[in-house]
Amino acid sequence: MPLQLRILLDTNILIPLQDSLAVLVPNLAHVMEMCNGRHRLVYHPASLRDIERDRDPERRGRTLARLNQYHRLPEGPACPWNNGAGLSANDQCDNSILYALQRDAAHVLVTEDRGLHAKALARGLASRVYFIQTIEDLLSRLHEPATVELPDIVEVELNELTDQLGEPFFESLRNGYAPFDDWFRRKAREGRHAWIYRHPPANDLSAICIFDVQTDEEITDTNERLQGRALKLCTFKVGERVRGRKIGELFLKMAFRYATANACEHVFIEVRENADPDLGHPELIALLKDFGFHRAGSRNGDGVYVKRHPNAAPIADPAAADRFEYTRQFYPHYRADQDIRKFIIPIKPRYHTVLFPDHPDNDGHRPRGHGEHVGNAIKLAYLSHSPSRQVRRGDVVLFYRGYDWQSLTTLVVVEDFMTLSDPNLIAQKVSRRTVYTDAEIAQMARHPTGVRVMLFRTIEHFEQAVPRNQIPRQVRGNIQSTREIDDVTFSRILRAARR
Numbered sequence: 001m002p003l004q005l006r007i008l009l010d011t012n013i014l015i016p017l018q019d020s021l022a023v024l025v026p027n028l029a030h031v032m033e034m035c036n037g038r039h040r041l042v043y044h045p046a047s048l049r050d051i052e053r054d055r056d057p058e059r060r061g062r063t064l065a066r067l068n069q070y071h072r073l074p075e076g077p078a079c080p081w082n083n084g085a086g087l088s089a090n091d092q093c094d095n096s097i098l099y100a101l102q103r104d105a106a107h108v109l110v111t112e113d114r115g116l117h118a119k120a121l122a123r124g125l126a127s128r129v130y131f132i133q134t135i136e137d138l139l140s141r142l143h144e145p146a147t148v149e150l151p152d153i154v155e156v157e158l159n160e161l162t163d164q165l166g167e168p169f170f171e172s173l174r175n176g177y178a179p180f181d182d183w184f185r186r187k188a189r190e191g192r193h194a195w196i197y198r199h200p201p202a203n204d205l206s207a208i209c210i211f212d213v214q215t216d217e218e219i220t221d222t223n224e225r226l227q228g229r230a231l232k233l234c235t236f237k238v239g240e241r242v243r244g245r246k247i248g249e250l251f252l253k254m255a256f257r258y259a260t261a262n263a264c265e266h267v268f269i270e271v272r273e274n275a276d277p278d279l280g281h282p283e284l285i286a287l288l289k290d291f292g293f294h295r296a297g298s299r300n301g302d303g304v305y306v307k308r309h310p311n312a313a314p315i316a317d318p319a320a321a322d323r324f325e326y327t328r329q330f331y332p333h334y335r336a337d338q339d340i341r342k343f344i345i346p347i348k349p350r351y352h353t354v355l356f357p358d359h360p361d362n363d364g365h366r367p368r369g370h371g372e373h374v375g376n377a378i379k380l381a382y383l384s385h386s387p388s389r390q391v392r393r394g395d396v397v398l399f400y401r402g403y404d405w406q407s408l409t410t411l412v413v414v415e416d417f418m419t420l421s422d423p424n425l426i427a428q429k430v431s432r433r434t435v436y437t438d439a440e441i442a443q444m445a446r447h448p449t450g451v452r453v454m455l456f457r458t459i460e461h462f463e464q465a466v467p468r469n470q471i472p473r474q475v476r477g478n479i480q481s482t483r484e485i486d487d488v489t490f491s492r493i494l495r496a497a498r499r
């Protein structure tokens with residue numbers, strides 16, 4: 001069965017698509033091009049009612065006249081979220097669309113409405129709701145993998161950016177944090193550093209994270225203090241044009257590496273909080289929580305989010321019900337005690353290169369002329385036809401690259417593991433982590449025993465990969481399928497990797 005997603009379009013996507021006088025933004029035009037003949041575009045009857053309320057009669061007429069080229073979903077059961085008093089027509093429309101998504105009337109929803117994204121987050125549907133940029137990224141990964149460029153995060157001094165302060169990228173920072181320019185120049189004179197991302201081909205500044213190491217810092221209005229060294233993420237902005245490329249996750253990856261190298265026991269950030277998503281940052285807060293940050297209080301009206309980043313791995317609670325939770329809280333630390341199972345999983349060179357472009361020995365496959373290349377994000381997915389279904393959440397996996405290297409290279413922790421046969425569901429599950437094309441997913445889904453889908457977080461690549469002749473003898477024969485290993489074997493492998 002070929003992979004075909006049902007993509008639900010929100011009203012704010014439908015109107016520019018169907019307005020013959022509107023010029024489509026390049027991202028949306030590219031999305032439509034990739035969907036053509038591959039995926040089914042649908043809309044909800046609530047969007048029709050929304051369009052009928054458009055106060056521009058000419059635009060309303062143009063949109064309605066062209067709407068029939070998309071599939072209209074059935075009304076379905078009444079949305080129970082619309083029973084409350086005082087809901088506006090727009091709120092009812094949003095609720096109806098989200099309820100259709102919850103009922104699995106479509107695989108994903110595309111909207112530019114940040115308010116709708118915030119509502120999806122509150123309903124537990126955020127992983128299936130996309131901006132134009134993020135759906136373009138997903139479809140590009142599925143259909144045009146050769147065009148997907150991994151972001152390069154570069155560390156710079158702020159003084160290298162002062163001549164760009166007048167550019168539109170900094171406008172929202174100026175509006176939200178006055179006097180931003182004066183603060184920026186003051187910190188530039190102090191030698192403050194930042195991580196940045198420039199978007200090709202023009203290399204426009206598109207994302208920035210300004211950071212600083214502070215000691216015994218008072219972080220809240222109630223005088224809570226972080227003892228010792230802490231890494232503060234002072235300014236954190238990802239521009240709309242690169243939203244969906246996991247830049248925020250890559251910034252956190254840089255932050256965790258930096259905190260480890262500089263013995264910082266905490267990482268913290270102040271985030272503007274507001275019920276209006278156009279004024280607050282719900283997506284950033286969700287990302288922070290997913291990586292173990294908690295709200296410690298407030299400072300000058302902003303929420304303060306803190307992550308413990310201990311130099312030594314904290315002692316795990318053996319009675320903890322969720323064995324992955326430790327990794328979420330203390331990443332890059334992970335559990336490897338006797339209650340945690342360990343596996344070796346073979347991976348073909350091609351997929352190793354694509355999954356782990358930042359592995360030291362994959363240098364030859366990186367684009368030339370870039371700065372420090374972080375490569376892949378932390379959260380990734382791996383598909384296989386392994387006969388083993390033993391792997392579960394919280395397990396530790398060592399990837400073994402066969403054929404050319406014949407070495408153990410990478411340690412990861414499993415976030416989820418499932419067996420699926422529907423290519424559309426597989427694509428939905430791995431969408432924000434995928435390195436597989438639609439054809440590859442569809443081909444793998446034809447296997448009679450289904451596809452093993454493993455979602456994981458990358459902990460580290462071994463600086464010294466462990467070749468086959470140094471893997472303990474308990475691991476017998478060729479490593480061609482998933483192998484469970486005992487604690488002694490695991491410890492010997494880590495020693496061989498000089499960990």
